[in-house]
Amino acid sequence: MPFGDRNNTAQSFLSSSVEERIKVRSRVTNPATSLRKIALSLVSLVTEAAHKKTSLYDEHMRLGAKMVPFAGWLMPVQYTSIVEEHQAVRNNVGVFDISHMGQFVAATPPSQRVGGEGAAATWLNSMLTNNVDKLDVGMGQYTFLLNDRGGIIDDLIVYRIDEQKYLLVVNAARADEGFAWLQNHLNERRSLDRVPCNLTSRSTNFGAVAIQGPRSMALFHALFGKDIELPARNHIVDVPFGTTDVSVARTGYTGEDGIEVFFPANDAVKFWSAALERGKPLGIKPCGLGARDTLRLEMCYPLNGSDLSPERNPIEAGLGFFVDLAKPDFVGRDALVKTKEFGPREKLVPFRMKEKGPPPRPHYAVFRNGACIGEVTSGTLSPSLNWGIGMAYVSSAHAKIGAEIDIEIRGQKFAATVEKKPLYRKPAS
Amino acid sequence: MIIPDDLLYTESHEWIKREGENVRVGITDHAQSELTDVVYVELPKLERQVNPKEPIAVVESVKAASDIYAPVKGTVVEANKALESDAGLINREPYGQGWIFVLKIENPDDLKNLKDASAYKKQIG
Numbered sequence: 001m002p003f004g005d006r007n008n009t010a011q012s013f014l015s016s017s018v019e020e021r022i023k024v025r026s027r028v029t030n031p032a033t034s035l036r037k038i039a040l041s042l043v044s045l046v047t048e049a050a051h052k053k054t055s056l057y058d059e060h061m062r063l064g065a066k067m068v069p070f071a072g073w074l075m076p077v078q079y080t081s082i083v084e085e086h087q088a089v090r091n092n093v094g095v096f097d098i099s100h101m102g103q104f105v106a107a108t109p110p111s112q113r114v115g116g117e118g119a120a121a122t123w124l125n126s127m128l129t130n131n132v133d134k135l136d137v138g139m140g141q142y143t144f145l146l147n148d149r150g151g152i153i154d155d156l157i158v159y160r161i162d163e164q165k166y167l168l169v170v171n172a173a174r175a176d177e178g179f180a181w182l183q184n185h186l187n188e189r190r191s192l193d194r195v196p197c198n199l200t201s202r203s204t205n206f207g208a209v210a211i212q213g214p215r216s217m218a219l220f221h222a223l224f225g226k227d228i229e230l231p232a233r234n235h236i237v238d239v240p241f242g243t244t245d246v247s248v249a250r251t252g253y254t255g256e257d258g259i260e261v262f263f264p265a266n267d268a269v270k271f272w273s274a275a276l277e278r279g280k281p282l283g284i285k286p287c288g289l290g291a292r293d294t295l296r297l298e299m300c301y302p303l304n305g306s307d308l309s310p311e312r313n314p315i316e317a318g319l320g321f322f323v324d325l326a327k328p329d330f331v332g333r334d335a336l337v338k339t340k341e342f343g344p345r346e347k348l349v350p351f352r353m354k355e356k357g358p359p360p361r362p363h364y365a366v367f368r369n370g371a372c373i374g375e376v377t378s379g380t381l382s383p384s385l386n387w388g389i390g391m392a393y394v395s396s397a398h399a400k401i402g403a404e405i406d407i408e409i410r411g412q413k414f415a416a417t418v419e420k421k422p423l424y425r426k427p428a429s
Numbered sequence: 430m431i432i433p434d435d436l437l438y439t440e441s442h443e444w445i446k447r448e449g450e451n452v453r454v455g456i457t458d459h460a461q462s463e464l465t466d467v468v469y470v471e472l473p474k475l476e477r478q479v480n481p482k483e484p485i486a487v488v489e490s491v492k493a494a495s496d497i498y499a500p501v502k503g504t505v506v507e508a509n510k511a512l513e514s515d516a517g518l519i520n521r522e523p524y525g526q527g528w529i530f531v532l533k534i535e536n537p538d539d540l541k542n543l544k545d546a547s548a549y550k551k552q553i554g
Contacts, residue, residue, distance in 0.1 A: 082491045083466045358469050381468040381491055
């Protein structure tokens with residue numbers, strides 16, 4: 001599954017309690033923010049020094065990017081235009097700085113590496129929903145880190161980068177929390193005198209860039225050489241770049257073919273510049289978080305903090321495929337078994353507006369025959385379809401494909417239809 | 430950023446052009462560039478009576494929805510229907526075809542409360 005990296009653009013406001021609903025609805029009556037507020041916040045936040053900068057910060061400034069605070073980082077939201085950057089990825093190729101994402105390494109200590117299942121695999125299988133035993137060396141899988149109630153702390157990709165070594169690529173917004181959660185469980189395990197696993201974060205020493213779009217494979221060869229073999233989908237390989245090796249994964253968050261490249265932070269500028277330079281004949285554009293969000297939403301890839309939260313579990317989110325309930329135990333399993341048995345009360349569904357009109361936005365209320373049945377978690381005007389699209393949690397009775405729903409926008413209801421994933425399909429070429 | 434000298438401005442980034450008893454209102458070049466890619470505009474209803482700083486229109490970009498405020502007390506006499514089919518006019522011609530509405534003003538003295546080009550320029554730095 002092509003879920004590579006995820007970027008949070010909106011804070012979570014998911015709750016199903018009546019009180020919270022009322023709050024949501026009163027916010028929805030007038031959700032527009034003033035231009036002044038937007039402009040002020042941009043100015044004050046850019047000058048704020050508290051935010052972390054990736055190794056590519058100076059490159060973004062040189063390219064004239066609009067920088068915004070995001071998950072504790074200052075990140076480019078766009079360089080020229082969200083729509084143009086979006087189209088560059090759909091039609092040619094785009095490059096994204098994803099250095100803000102967390103990178104953890106879990107490994108079996110050398111002394112323990114004697115045949116059979118390693119400590120790292122055993123431990124990861126007790127912490128993550130998917131089954132790492134399915135991974136050969138060089139393969140990656142989409143998976144979840146849950147709390148004890150089955151709620152989602154983070155969605156991530158775990159790559160098996162060596163026999164006894166795994167790379168976890170996590171969301172920037174949840175990197176600290178996720179690492180602490182993993183670390184606490186590891187310590188508990190140690191105190192129980194069970195075989196330990198080593199867990200380290202290499203987030204500050206490593207950077208990453210995503211190259212996405214139909215021409216990204218041509219750029220791969222332009223960067224690494226004609227004879228270098230591409231990793232297969234969801235696989236990761238080490239490839240020489242100049243004097244160092246970089247890791248190239250065939251993953252992404254856009255629905256296009258593409259790669260995500262991980263490298264020591266020192267090499268970030270060199271790699272970024274090379275990608276832009278050699279991508280020039282291919283029509284490359286540097287792309288920001290804005291385009292990343294519209295691209296992923298067209299594909300119905302969830303965004304942690306908007307579509308996923310500690311109050312939602314993977315089954316409600318329609319992502320049970322990445323949960324292996326056949327595993328005897330993992331954190332959150334009991335809650336998921338229950339949800340599966342009784343069926344989720346609410347489900348995350350993609351929807352499309354019926355008429356041209358105002359685009360749906362997060363936190364707008366969803367109605368059916370006058371009754372509030374849910375809440376939008378992601379919404380935008382799809383640049384590919386030039387049409388309003390989104391995702392919402394709605395009560396399961398109304399979650400069927402084709403169900404008619406209404407989205408309340410500034411006090412007025414607009415008709416929409418529950419759709420199948422993805423909301424955008426590439427025209428056959 | 431273009432800030433025409435012959436217009437008046439609000440702190441909330443609307444521009445105001447005096448046309449006899451009326452004022453024409455839109456959003457500034459700076460505002461459209463901050464908003465980026467305008468995709469939808471909700472226009473005010475004709476004949477609506479408005480007060481200064483009352484939100485009466487909404488400009489939506491790919492990213493967000495933003496309120497547009499009435500700069501002075503008055504009555505809506507025109508709304509730019511062209512924006513319904515081509516909201517991008519706001520990006521391409523913020524001071525021209527991208528105007529949003531026209532108000533018949535009640536008291537021309539109210540215009541004294543608005544900023545001139547140099548004050549607005551100072552505001553956005």
